Amino acid sequence: xxxxxxxxxxxxxxxxxxxxxxxxxxxxxxxxxxxxxxxxxxxxxxxxxxxxxxxxxxxxxxxxxxxxxxxxxxxxxxxxxxxxxxx
Amino acid sequence: xxxxxxxxxxxxxxxxxxxxxxxxxxxxxxxxxxxxxxxxxxxxxxxxxxxxxxxxxxxxxxxxxxxxxxxxxxxxxxxxxxxxxxxxxxxxxxxxxxxxxxxxxxxxxxxxxxxxxxxxxxxxxxxxxxxxxxxxxxxxxxxxxxxxxxxxxxxxxxxxxxxxxxxxxxxxxxxxxxxxxxxxxxxxxxxxxxxxxxxxxxxxxxx
Numbered sequence: 001x002x003x004x005x006x007x008x009x010x011x012x013x014x015x016x017x018x019x020x021x022x023x024x025x026x027x028x029x030x031x032x033x034x035x036x037x038x039x040x041x042x043x044x045x046x047x048x049x050x051x052x053x054x055x056x057x058x059x060x061x062x063x064x065x066x067x068x069x070x071x072x073x074x075x076x077x078x079x080x081x082x083x084x085x086x087x
Numbered sequence: 088x089x090x091x092x093x094x095x096x097x098x099x100x101x102x103x104x105x106x107x108x109x110x111x112x113x114x115x116x117x118x119x120x121x122x123x124x125x126x127x128x129x130x131x132x133x134x135x136x137x138x139x140x141x142x143x144x145x146x147x148x149x150x151x152x153x154x155x156x157x158x159x160x161x162x163x164x165x166x167x168x169x170x171x172x173x174x175x176x177x178x179x180x181x182x183x184x185x186x187x188x189x190x191x192x193x194x195x196x197x198x199x200x201x202x203x204x205x206x207x208x209x210x211x212x213x214x215x216x217x218x219x220x221x222x223x224x225x226x227x228x229x230x231x232x233x234x235x236x237x238x239x240x241x242x243x244x245x246x247x248x249x250x251x252x253x254x255x256x257x258x259x260x261x262x263x264x265x266x267x268x269x270x271x272x273x274x275x276x277x278x279x280x281x282x283x284x285x286x287x288x289x290x291x292x293x294x
Contacts, residue, residue: 017197019124019138038135045196053193 004076012072015050016043028073036071044069051075057082088243090269092277092284095253096154098126098146098264099292105153106277119262123149134214141182141201142262144210147173147255150264151211158268160249161216170220170247171208172238175256178204178225207255219247229254229265231286238269238280254289265289 009023012032016039030036033044047069051057057079059065068078096105101122103111111129113122123145127137132152140148160169179202186198200206205223212221220241224233238250253266265288269280278284 017139018135020135042196042200049193049195 008072029071055079089272090280091272092267092280093270094268096150096266097292098150119260143257144207146257146264147207148210150266154266164249166216166218168248169217170250172222172252174224177258181258229289231282235282
């Protein structure tokens, strides 16, 4: 899980052009939106693209978005769960 | 009615000037997007959204930032009285091409939102709080006579009291930003806002 979280931080920075942020600046549980990293709705779409490109995971239910993209840790948990079940 | 150039800024050939003075220069071999980020860092600006912008918006945003620094324009005019009139040759083609490339695998939402040339104006307006008239024209070349006449008409029709106008163009590594801050004749700092004067300033950036 730690490796996955570290990879995700690097991928989020690259995908979202957050060049002013270093991976260590992003807390595992830090909210990604609003008061946390301050991501916006376009970033949310880029995170969906990231999941699909890097992990071949499609977010089929948009209502899952806020829960899945709450933090890097919740993203990692979702990926792990998805890969384990193969869904 | 006489209008004057209160300030001007040019970004070309990896060099940034304001009112004729050089503020930043980078090696000519550095790609434009790296050059703009280097300049942003050198000026110690703090606007994280800058990194997410496409090349055209980075160029226009940075030029406006340099142009308007210390001009206190939003203190001297209400937000609705400041117009923004830009022009360029290549529209948003640089980003259109990049976006088209991503559609071959997975379309990038972050690129898609920059596939209009007037997005750069939105970025500048958001940064400075401008709510006045705005327009962007696509021309084959810098049209000093048109720009001068258009801004003159805006002021004479009382549609604005000050105007940021000029040229912001970028395609691959070819780029040029030449912006002017135009006000009624109360400063005369940088000369009259005439087609000849703005043409000379624009051409000086290519020297």
